[in-house]
Amino acid sequence: MTTATVYPSAPELGTDDYIAVGLATCFIKEEGEVHQVKVIEPIPSAALEAIVKGIPTSYEMAWGTTLGSVLDGESPKRMPEFPAEAQFSEEFGFRAIAAARTYKIRPEAQVHIPQGTVRNDFSYSLERKRVLNTERVIRTEDNVKQHEHTHKVL
Numbered sequence: 601m602t603t604a605t606v607y608p609s610a611p612e613l614g615t616d617d618y619i620a621v622g623l624a625t626c627f628i629k630e631e632g633e634v635h636q637v638k639v640i641e642p643i644p645s646a647a648l649e650a651i652v653k654g655i656p657t658s659y660e661m662a663w664g665t666t667l668g669s670v671l672d673g674e675s676p677k678r679m680p681e682f683p684a685e686a687q688f689s690e691e692f693g694f695r696a697i698a699a700a701r702t703y704k705i706r707p708e709a710q711v712h713i714p715q716g717t718v719r720n721d722f723s724y725s726l727e728r729k730r731v732l733n734t735e736r737v738i739r740t741e742d743n744v745k746q747h748e749h750t751h752k753v754l
Contacts (some may be wrong), residue, residue, distance in 0.1 A: 615668025641689035645709035666714035
């Protein structure tokens with residue numbers, strides 16, 4: 601049951617709507633060096649269902665909680681369970697609301713991490729590093745050359 605609407609961009613959501621929030625190990629590249637950071641971010645239902653099936657992930661653990669526990673209005677709110685050194689992801693409020701909508705559509709995904717519990721039995725791996733501040737530079741050389749007959753009717 602949803603309480604008062606406190607999210608102007610999401611009137612269908614309330615403070616007691618379910619959300620999964622994960623603690624991910626990410627990396628930031630600065631001046632040629634790569635630094636490890638802990639990031640708190642919402643996990644959409646499809647991503648959670650893939651993670652619990654055993655795909656390698658950068659998530660160490662995840663909490664099943666409510667929007668009201670992690671958002672004050674649309675600003676991030678630190679739960680006591682979160683590690684002190686962890687930082688919130690970029691656009692946390694926006695992403696949390698989007699993730700909560702996915703659990704509203706697929707409530708069966710909530711059983712993977714019941715509200716009020718923590719799960720840390722994921723296939724945690726740093727083999728593929730998540731670098732947060734990378735920029736894609738697209739060059740002319742990156743274009744795929746097509747065969748001259750590709751668009752001709754023969």
